[in-house]
Amino acid sequence: MSHTQQYSTPRRGSAVVLLVVPALVGGAIATALGVYGELHPPTGFAVGPGGFTGPLAMKAWLTTGAALLAILQVLTAMAMWGKLPFQGAWVEPTHRWSGRIAFLLTVPVAFHCLYAVGARYDEPRVMIHSILGCLFYGIFATKMLALPKRGVPGWTLPVLGGLLFTLLVGLWLTSSFWFFTTIGVQF
Template sequence: MTGHTGARTRRPARRVAGFLAALLPVAVAVGLYAFGRTHTPDYTSGLFGQHGVGVIDLKARLGSALMALALVQLLLGLWMYRRLPGAGAAPHRVHPAHRLIGLLAFLLSLPIAYQCITAYGVDFTSSRVAVHSITGCVLYGAFVAKVLVVRSRRLPGWALPAAGGTLVVAIALMWYTAALWFFTGSAPGF
């Protein structure tokens, strides 16, 4: 009987831990949103010594590199889970490469995000800027979700591709609403 009682006390603890883990990505996204809305933007803020249009150009280039890494991540993920047509089984070295490229992508995103949120905050001056701002907050919540999903063995099989797919879509949307917009001359700057 004591073994049965122990299992009952562990289940609520697991549910609470699962609930808190599910809330963490939301808390990150909402926290970034709250900071971005309440922070006083510093439009003169630079990045790696660049200011004005130079910083926008640098962020567009870094964002494009991030987009390329996200596409590589997508292809490696599809290969690892045998969803890449004609590729066969992925060699063992693909798994650590996927992790390393994911880490590099995350690290590459940090200076871009830091400059964006400190220089501009979360802004709704146009629909493009609003989508970019909200997606930036969601991106880091999705990153936290992906890390939690990768570490969990109890989640359904669709959870990992959903988290990874959300990350790729968020990066693509960020790139589309910023870097591509800048490179095509559709925006005077942001």
């Protein structure tokens, strides 16, 4: 084996090492959000509802939009990996833009949750929701940092994407689903 061939193919161990920094950054973000949510005194007000009947309705609908786009994310990712029969030049841009928009829909929700409500551990549903929210942003950061790296293991993006989808479904169940089934469908 020549000297250039030895360094052109990443070794298995070095490929996993490429994930260490993204994972540490993601873990730090998740931890920082949890600590901030716990230590920051809730203000009770953060983001105006912008046409919604109140902040809970805004959060429920924005999270529902993000969850629906996450389903599109899964379908387009499966198509990109050859697991679904549809293909075309539209698949990759649709995947990217649906992910960007889904993430942007979560930002005012997270801001309101952290700033106005804070992390709460007195009720199981809210505690689970708080933990899932922190993990969501930590895994999102990990995925975005791992995405451009060459040589990461092939399982990286599907696993991180699957975790993001699972966390977002959990967030939807502990917030929007709860809102729609307890308070009712409001805009």
